[in-house]
Amino acid sequence: MGRTVRTGQRGAPHVRLRIGFVVIAMLLSVFGARLVQLQGFDPHQYAAAAAAENLIDRVLPAERGDILDRDGEPLADSVAGVMIIADPKLTYTRAPEIAKFFSTELGVDYFTALDRLREWDPATGEGSRYEYLARRVPSTVATDALKKAEELGFKGLWTERDPVRAYPAEDVAANLVGFVGTDEPLAGFERTFDTLLSGKDGKEQYEAGSGNRIPLGKNSTVPPVDGANLQTTIDRELQLYTQRVLADAVARSGAESGFAVVLDRATGEVLTLADVPTFDATDPAASDRADRGARSMSDVYEPGSVQKVLTVASLLDAGKVTPRTRIKVPPVLPDPYDPNRQIGDWFDHGTLRLTLAGVIAKSSNIGTVLAADNFEPGQLRSYLAKFGLGQKTNVGIRGESAGILPAPGVWNEQIEDRIDFGQSLSVNGLQMAAAVNAIANGGVLVSPSVIKGSATTDAGEVVGTDHTTRTRVVSEQAARDTARMMERVVDPEAGTAPGAGVEGYRVAGKTGTAQRVNSECGCYDGTFTISFAGFAPADDPRFTVYVVIQDPKNGGGGGSLAGPVFAKVMSFALQRYGVPPTGTRPSRLPVTW
Numbered sequence: 001m002g003r004t005v006r007t008g009q010r011g012a013p014h015v016r017l018r019i020g021f022v023v024i025a026m027l028l029s030v031f032g033a034r035l036v037q038l039q040g041f042d043p044h045q046y047a048a049a050a051a052a053e054n055l056i057d058r059v060l061p062a063e064r065g066d067i068l069d070r071d072g073e074p075l076a077d078s079v080a081g082v083m084i085i086a087d088p089k090l091t092y093t094r095a096p097e098i099a100k101f102f103s104t105e106l107g108v109d110y111f112t113a114l115d116r117l118r119e120w121d122p123a124t125g126e127g128s129r130y131e132y133l134a135r136r137v138p139s140t141v142a143t144d145a146l147k148k149a150e151e152l153g154f155k156g157l158w159t160e161r162d163p164v165r166a167y168p169a170e171d172v173a174a175n176l177v178g179f180v181g182t183d184e185p186l187a188g189f190e191r192t193f194d195t196l197l198s199g200k201d202g203k204e205q206y207e208a209g210s211g212n213r214i215p216l217g218k219n220s221t222v223p224p225v226d227g228a229n230l231q232t233t234i235d236r237e238l239q240l241y242t243q244r245v246l247a248d249a250v251a252r253s254g255a256e257s258g259f260a261v262v263l264d265r266a267t268g269e270v271l272t273l274a275d276v277p278t279f280d281a282t283d284p285a286a287s288d289r290a291d292r293g294a295r296s297m298s299d300v301y302e303p304g305s306v307q308k309v310l311t312v313a314s315l316l317d318a319g320k321v322t323p324r325t326r327i328k329v330p331p332v333l334p335d336p337y338d339p340n341r342q343i344g345d346w347f348d349h350g351t352l353r354l355t356l357a358g359v360i361a362k363s364s365n366i367g368t369v370l371a372a373d374n375f376e377p378g379q380l381r382s383y384l385a386k387f388g389l390g391q392k393t394n395v396g397i398r399g400e401s402a403g404i405l406p407a408p409g410v411w412n413e414q415i416e417d418r419i420d421f422g423q424s425l426s427v428n429g430l431q432m433a434a435a436v437n438a439i440a441n442g443g444v445l446v447s448p449s450v451i452k453g454s455a456t457t458d459a460g461e462v463v464g465t466d467h468t469t470r471t472r473v474v475s476e477q478a479a480r481d482t483a484r485m486m487e488r489v490v491d492p493e494a495g496t497a498p499g500a501g502v503e504g505y506r507v508a509g510k511t512g513t514a515q516r517v518n519s520e521c522g523c524y525d526g527t528f529t530i531s532f533a534g535f536a537p538a539d540d541p542r543f544t545v546y547v548v549i550q551d552p553k554n555g556g557g558g559g560s561l562a563g564p565v566f567a568k569v570m571s572f573a574l575q576r577y578g579v580p581p582t583g584t585r586p587s588r589l590p591v592t593w
Contacts, residue, residue, distance in 0.1 A: 081164030090156025304514025307422030509534025
């Protein structure tokens with residue numbers, strides 16, 4: 001007789017199925033509640049749980065963008081390097097020894113390294129299994145260090161790729177390029193355009209067991225985004241040549257410092273911005289801190305007689321004079337506002353009969369002031385502002401000063417008399433070079449650029465050749481007449497700077513010698529800024545070159561010291577770019593009457 005199956009019996013299939021559903025539901029509820037707790041209510045426990053599961057967070061370094069010259073040659077790039085990684089579970093017991101070792105070998109901070117080497121808790125078995133001790137270490141250096149570490153019996157150390165910043169041009173344009181530290185940019189373009197150059201590191205998270213990746217374990221990757229390149233307008237070869245010539249002149253004269261600017265006349269592109277002293281970007285710590293910036297942009301100074309060409313061009317544009325205007329120049333010019341002061345020239349003389357061209361050729365302060373007396377009130381200041389004085393060039397170089405152009409409220413005839421010949425106002429180097437370039441460019445001020453194309457600084461300023469502006473300052477005729485007068489400056493028979501001539505080419509130029517203000521006393525201290533600015537070919541200019549030397553000790557002036565530097569740099573630039581002589585006759589404007 002067969003057995004009778006009773007409804008509700010414990011062993012019945014539908015009962016067992018019902019009980020199974022209840023158990024599964026209970027388990028899912030527990031898991032769901034735990035998930036909500038981890039995701040929404042207890043992130044610290046979640047992180048601890050992740051560590052307990054041996055999830056490794058690994059840095060995937062981005063490669064920093066290159067800084068290039070105008071032809072694509074690197075001024076800064078990235079080369080093979082590594083980061084040194086530690087597994088704190090394996091380094092914990094010998095952490096003090098390992099930290100001291102890497103502090104000695106690689107200069108890492110001892111206490112930071114010690115903390116990272118101890119990111120594991122033996123009591124709980126929780127903590128990090130991946131900590132970097134040093135980043136951007138040259139491969140050969142890291143290899144040597146790890147070999148020594150292995151010999152000392154240190155475990156849990158290895159390396160991974162981490163590109164190192166390199167400066168193949170060394171000191172060439174270092175004042176502009178700057179440099180980076182271990183974890184941050186410290187100067188120059190490296191710092192100004194860091195967001196553009198740095199890119200963004202990626203990261204990888206994976207599950208590991210016994211220090212090794214579990215093939216089918218948890219794994220996620222955010223790839224790195226490499227930085228973009230930054231192309232400058234700098235000509236590396238011309239920059240190198242200019243730095244060497246300038247450094248020689250500064251050394252021979254015992255000068256404090258110097259700089260030189262080379263501009264492409266038509267585009268305003270900065271082909272060279274050379275500062276001396278400079279530094280080697282591969283070893284910045286070996287140089288004085290003051291030598292690591294661009295004095296040509298941050299230091300302001302009174303330009304002296306180079307300023308006269310702006311004064312004269314403005315007079316010509318205003319229709320107040322001509323190049324042949326006759327001026328009787330006395331030995332001295334009494335200051336009508338101060339009986340104890342008088343305006344003199346750099347050379348002793350009796351009464352001279354000079355044309356305006358002669359005033360420029362001989363660099364007469366007195367003659368310039370007498371000619372400038374023709375200005376209407378406020379007229380000169382208006383012109384100088386249009387030439388860009390008193391305003392930053394905003395080319396993307398950190399620490400740029402705007403210079404000082406006295407405000408209308410304090411501008412008076414006494415101040416104007418001194419400003420006529422380049423005292424009582426101040427400029428930075430690129431600002432003044434751009435102003436002179438406006439004369440070379442037919443009276444149009446072209447905003448200078450040191451970055452090719454377009455780039456945004458970390459401060460949000462957009463710069464580059466794509467944003468060049470052009471502003472007419474004086475008429476084309478006024479600019480042409482000023483250039484013809486400037487040609488007489490390098491004439492061996494008439495001018496003060498025959499040493500600035502370039503064989504076979506017409507050259508327009510102007511010397512400058514200015515008293516320097518001592519910042520401590522706010523007074524002239526007996527030292528001088530000497531300079532020379534000019535362009536060639538004079539009748540069809542291709543380049544404008546401006547040379548400034550601070551506090552020479554050998555008695556040299558704008559014509560004898562800065563002029564020859566100008567001639568060498570201009571000659572090199574003309575030959576490098578294959579600029580032929582125009583073959584026309586130089587200016588013969590009369591200098592006397």
